[in-house]
Amino acid sequence: MSREGARAGPAAHSSHVGTTLPRSDVLEWPDYFMAVAVLAAKQSRDPHTQVGACIVSSENRIVGIGYNKMPNDCTKAFPWDKEAASRLDTKYPYISHAELNAFVNKTVVDVRGCRIYVTLFPCNECAKIIIQSGIHEVIYLLDKYPDKDETRAAKRLFENTGIHCRKFKPKNEKDPVDFYSVFGANQEQSN
Numbered sequence: 001m002s003r004e005g006a007r008a009g010p011a012a013h014s015s016h017v018g019t020t021l022p023r024s025d026v027l028e029w030p031d032y033f034m035a036v037a038v039l040a041a042k043q044s045r046d047p048h049t050q051v052g053a054c055i056v057s058s059e060n061r062i063v064g065i066g067y068n069k070m071p072n073d074c075t076k077a078f079p080w081d082k083e084a085a086s087r088l089d090t091k092y093p094y095i096s097h098a099e100l101n102a103f104v105n106k107t108v109v110d111v112r113g114c115r116i117y118v119t120l121f122p123c124n125e126c127a128k129i130i131i132q133s134g135i136h137e138v139i140y141l142l143d144k145y146p147d148k149d150e151t152r153a154a155k156r157l158f159e160n161t162g163i164h165c166r167k168f169k170p171k172n173e174k175d176p177v178d179f180y181s182v183f184g185a186n187q188e189q190s191n
């Protein structure tokens, strides 16, 4: 039974003021931050891969949120194609990545010592932004393109600069948030 609205018994009186217990099944911080990144990803208009990023301070404050999108005022003028005769006719040279947008949207001057929750392992360009901004930890949901040069270069950059990179593991065993919904079915990885 949900404890929402439950009444505190005699034992609870010793640790709670009043007779109504607070809800206890809230998200743990890491699950909350990754859920925010997943929610941000759902705003992306990229028809193939939606990415979300959430920058969090050492005091567990969210200081920047972003998702992959075309630059402002460019949504209609640029293609969403993955392939074309020329790379200039694909989305890749134009799309602004989730990590960059989270950094651009930051609410604080300095993100040194922050960590970033991302739904996709960062590419090399985003790795450079992460390193240059002083973010010290990357928590990613899915390493979708481990064999791409962009991912391999990002890993080299992170290894070289001592930036801790780890795969997100939900704290709540029951996993009340469908984190992988942003990637469609069967995308969960063990690495």
Ligand SMILES: O=c1ccn([C@H]2C[C@H](O)[C@@H](COP(=O)(O)O)O2)c(=O)[nH]1
Residues within 6 Å of the ligand: 046, 048, 049, 050, 051, 067, 068, 069, 082, 095, 096, 097, 098, 099, 120, 121, 122, 123, 124, 126
């Ligand atoms: O670090 C990254 C890497 C990629 N993205 C964005 C850029 C694109 O919109 C998609 C990748 O598209 P695919 O069709 O899967 O190649 O992800 C990002 O935001 N951050």
